[in-house]
Amino acid sequence: MDVTTATRATPTIGAKKEDTVFNPKGVLGKDDFLKLLVTELQYQDPTDPMDTEKILNQTSQLATLEAQTNTNKTMKKIADVFQSSSQFAAIGAIGKMADLGNDDVRLDEDGRVSFDIYFPDSVRNGTVEITDSSGRVVKTLPLSSLEKGVHTFTWDGGTAGGERAEAGVYHVSAHYLDGSGEQKKSRVGIYPVESVRFDGSEASLKLGSHYVPLAQIKEIYEG
Template structure:
């Protein structure tokens, strides 16, 4: 029993048979390799009719096909090695990004019919108060939510889907920006889509970064900067 990268237990069987020094290698593949084709060619030459020997042009054609097959196999192996190297490189890049700021390139949230919209904002410093603005795709402020005193870090907020007049808005995509005041009487701004990278997770060959309470495909991050 082993533990994978996510803390889940996995079962497997691994053993070494020391009772014999011989081993048999089997494969479930039904594809023929270059060695198989070469063996077939040698058998064909061995049992050819002496009165009607194989055409030399046919031999050259089959030999050329063997060379092409070998080249394709070598190319596939090289591509597999390159893919593995790139995957490893991406994983190391992800690890080195922990603690830095990630920008998803969008401050959009989705409002679903009959439901509140939940979103998260990151504040690098504690806020004494502030305002959270819900915008349409033209930048018009539809709703302003009061931000209470908030500690530094990621905080979750809820929008009930209404505008400042109390009218329920249509389901769709909206945008979130915020301004806040700090204890030193200076102000700051933030928006949805800006979060520190807290952790990295690998799953199915894909790298995910933990932004707030969610894991995001690393390739969806448009920019990474120092805090």
């Protein structure tokens, strides 16, 4: 008898009704295999005994598989708990500061680039500096009076000399005087967390005018 495919064990003539092994769902677990083994041993033909070693090996393999399945289920539950915890942690970030870990903006070949800068204080005056990878100032944008908060700027790709800057990655920082005349600095990439949006299992935080996946944020801290 092939115990790997059977869903009902037909008892030998003379077997008691309560000895019948019946599985209405057609699924065999390790306990079902043990019942089949006991039944076969009880009613086997003495002149042609069954291969008990084969059934024992199959039962052992099934028990191992069941243990692995239970472990996988447990790990999935743990992963779900951590995922939920991560989402709640993202909600707790609202009102705090998030740092993307860089001040980069990318300029296309023929386009322009818009970027956000957060000013934690009101601005009296100052400048926004756009520098290349070597630290050379490519363009300076003037700052006039601004309120505290996130402000959007647009760079048309022109350089201080009136030429077109090469496409690539540039760095943006701001140097300004606040309302009390104190010198301050800010840069692209640091913003207050305004809200959280969930797309399936992924959380994104609203930083400035964009939503950024939580995985791309390097640091969250009190403002």
